[in-house]
Every structure is written in structure tokens, then in C-alpha cells.
Amino acid sequence: MPIHKVSDIELSIVLPCLDEQRTVGACVKKALAAIAASGIHGEVVVADNGSTDESKRIAKATGARVIDVSSKGYGSALDGGIRAARGHYIIMADSDASYNFTHVPRFLERLREGYDLVMGNRFLGGISAGAMPFSHRIGNPVLSGLGRIFFRTPIGDFHCGIRGFSATAYRRMKLQTHGMEFASEMIVKATLLGMRITEVATTLNKDGRDHAPHLKTWRDGWRHLRFMMLFCPRWVLLYPGLATLAAGIGLTVWTLFQPSAHALTSMSALGMVVVGMETVSFWNVSQAFAFGAGLHPHDPAARALRSLSRIETSLLLGCALILVGLSGIVFSLFSPLRAASLGVSSLTLVLFGTQFILSSFLIGIIRIQRKADSI
Numbered sequence: 001m002p003i004h005k006v007s008d009i010e011l012s013i014v015l016p017c018l019d020e021q022r023t024v025g026a027c028v029k030k031a032l033a034a035i036a037a038s039g040i041h042g043e044v045v046v047a048d049n050g051s052t053d054e055s056k057r058i059a060k061a062t063g064a065r066v067i068d069v070s071s072k073g074y075g076s077a078l079d080g081g082i083r084a085a086r087g088h089y090i091i092m093a094d095s096d097a098s099y100n101f102t103h104v105p106r107f108l109e110r111l112r113e114g115y116d117l118v119m120g121n122r123f124l125g126g127i128s129a130g131a132m133p134f135s136h137r138i139g140n141p142v143l144s145g146l147g148r149i150f151f152r153t154p155i156g157d158f159h160c161g162i163r164g165f166s167a168t169a170y171r172r173m174k175l176q177t178h179g180m181e182f183a184s185e186m187i188v189k190a191t192l193l194g195m196r197i198t199e200v201a202t203t204l205n206k207d208g209r210d211h212a213p214h215l216k217t218w219r220d221g222w223r224h225l226r227f228m229m230l231f232c233p234r235w236v237l238l239y240p241g242l243a244t245l246a247a248g249i250g251l252t253v254w255t256l257f258q259p260s261a262h263a264l265t266s267m268s269a270l271g272m273v274v275v276g277m278e279t280v281s282f283w284n285v286s287q288a289f290a291f292g293a294g295l296h297p298h299d300p301a302a303r304a305l306r307s308l309s310r311i312e313t314s315l316l317l318g319c320a321l322i323l324v325g326l327s328g329i330v331f332s333l334f335s336p337l338r339a340a341s342l343g344v345s346s347l348t349l350v351l352f353g354t355q356f357i358l359s360s361f362l363i364g365i366i367r368i369q370r371k372a373d374s375i
Contacts (some may be wrong), residue, residue: 075182245276
């Protein structure tokens with residue numbers, strides 16, 4: 001469903017909701033008051049995710065436009081609400097009374113300046129006593145730190161529930177996740193797409209719920225970490241693969257000058273080269289698939305390998321490596337010394353060339369499918 005806009009509405013405040021009858025009414029009132037106090041032409045949209053209490057009725061009664069979202073999950077609820085929003089800018093916040101809606105103007109000010117994504121930072125603004133469990137006070141900075149390392153983003157609070165963005169930026173992000181990791185995906189996609197991102201200080205108060213929070217510490221923490229690992233294959237696949245490959249090649253070269261090297265050393269070198277090459281190839285294939293499926297912008301490093309991944313280039317290079325390797329194997333068999341290290345090194349070249357050819361064919365299939373989908 002496309003995001004539609006009405007030009008005279010500048011701001012939509014979107015609140016995801018699931019059984020929040022105790023707090024949703026107060027949140028809607030505070031959001032509308034913030035809009036009125038700032039002279040903003042805006043609206044409040046409550047994205048209800050299947051509430052069984054009085055949440056929907058209360059939200060409507062207090063002035064919100066309620067949207068029913070059948071697909072379950074925090075990300076699904078927000079996506080449904082955002083797509084139904086009519087504002088040029090959108091600010092999302094939880095409907096549990098934990099965020100300060102008087103801070104809405106500071107988000108909107110930055111959006112008006114041209115920023116695509118404006119994140120709240122609770123660690124800069126202040127966290128009330130009892131508002132954040134100790135495990136979150138540790139886990140949040142750790143996950144945010146990993147996010148800064150993986151994606152080179154300046155954001156210090158990846159999981160702040162109040163944030164603003166333009167409807168245009170949201171369309172470009174093409175977010176895919178349905179759960180709590182939606183919050184991380186938004187920052188990651190915005191960063192990878194080169195969008196303008198900034199932070200503003202905000203506060204976190206103890207929520208007013210009368211039930212357990214929907215967020216599950218370990219389950220959702222793992223989902224955030226898993227998402228970042230999957231979206232940063234450089235750290236999970238490329239860098240470890242290159243390190244293993246380099247170590248294997250180095251050990252292989254060393255065995256060539258050590259005739260007395262143990263056979264196990266040569267086999268270990270071969271294993272490291274194979275594992276390293278497989279890992280790097282899998283990274284290259286995963287990049288091609290993620291880019292083709294619209295899940296991930298094209299990694300510059302993958303783009304640099306694109307010419308080497310062309311089938312024609314890979315066939316020539318792969319066949320050359322295989323021929324050199326086979327020649328080395330034959331030479332080692334008929335050599336008076338029958339050097340085991342030379343045989344293993346030659347076998348490494350054969351496997352290297354074969355892997356190169358196979359991965360290039362797989363990437364070629366992915367690219368053909370991408371072209372077919374675009375027709």
C-alpha cells in the first residue's frame with residue numbers, strides 16, 4: 001500500500017498500540033497539545049495491532065485517527081501507521097506514556113532543516129528512576145556501540161522509541177522487519193543510503209502500563225544483534241574470510257620453502273584457504289542477493305569486486321588457476337622429491353579456481369532474476 005499525503009498536513013505523530021487503554025488516551029492528548037502549542041498543522045495516528053481492551057475507543061475519543069493493523073509486531077504496527085499517515089513529516093513514539101511529547105518541536109525543527117532521520121537520545125536527555133531496567137542500561141549502549149562500529153553511524157541510542165523522519169525518506173528505506181528490530185533497521189538503512197541523520201536529547205519516564213512490557217529483553221536484544229550482523233556481512237563474513245584466507249596463503253607459501261614441513265601443516269593451510277575463500281565468496285553472493293532483493297544498498301566493496309564476478313572474467317581467471325594447479329599436481333607426482341607441500345599448494349589453486357567459477361555463476365543467476373523482476 002503506497003504512502004499517501006495531503007499537502008496541508010505537515011506532521012503526523014504515529015503511536016503503535018496493543019492493549020494500552022491505561023495510557024494511550026493521555027499520549028494522544030499530549031501529542032495533540034504539542035501540535036497545537038507549536039502551531040503545527042498535524043494529526044495523531046494510532047496504529048492498533050489487535051487490542052482486546054478499550055484502547056481503540058479511547059484513542060478515537062481523545063482525537064486520534066485509528067488504523068487497524070492486522071499483521072503482528074512492533075514494526076508491522078508502525079509500518080501500517082506510517083503508511084496511513086498524511087503528514088510530510090512523521091514522528092513515532094510509544095503509547096505507554098514514557099516519552100515527552102513537548103519535545104516534538106525539537107524533532108520537527110531538525111526535519112525542517114533538511115535532515116532525513118532525527119533520533120532521540122535518552123542518555124543525553126535523562127532517564128528517570130525505574131524507567132529503564134539495569135539490563136537495558138547495559139545492553140542498549142553495547143548494541144548501539146556495535147551499530148556505530150558496524151555501520152559508521154553517529155547515533156548513540158539505537159533503540160530510542162521517539163524519532164522523526166520525512167515520508168520521502170521512509171519510502172526510500174524500504175523497511176522489511178516486523179518486530180522490535182524495526183528500530184535498528186531504520187537507522188541502518190538510513191546510514192547505508194547516505195541519508196542526513198542527527199540526534200536530539202529527549203527523556204525517558206517510567207511507563208504507565210498496568211501489564212508487562214511487550215519488549216522481551218533477551219529475545220528482542222538478540223533480534224537486534226542478529227539483524228545488525230546480517231546487515232553487516234563485512235564484519236561477519238568478509239573480514240574474517242579475508243583474514244583466514246591470508247593466513248592460509250601465508251602458511252602455504254611457508255610450506256613451499258620448508259621441505260620437511262609436516263603433512264598436517266600443509267593440510268591445515270589448505271583448509272584455511274578453502275574456508276577463507278568460501279566465506280568471502282558467500283559474502284559476495286549474499287551482497288548480490290540482498291541488493292537484488294532490495295534488502296540492502298550495494299556495498300562499495302562488493303561493487304569493487306563486481307567486474308571479477310562477471311562470468312566471462314571468472315571463467316578465464318578460474319580456468320587459469322585450475323590449469324596452473326593441475327600442472328603443479330602433475331609435477332609433484334612425477335618429481336623425484338614428490339614434494340607434498342607443492343601438491344597441496346597446487347590443489348589449493350584448483351579449489352580456488354573452481355570456487356571462483358561456481359560463485360560467479362550463482363551471482364549471475366541472481367542478477368538475471370533481478371533484471372527479470374524489474375521488467
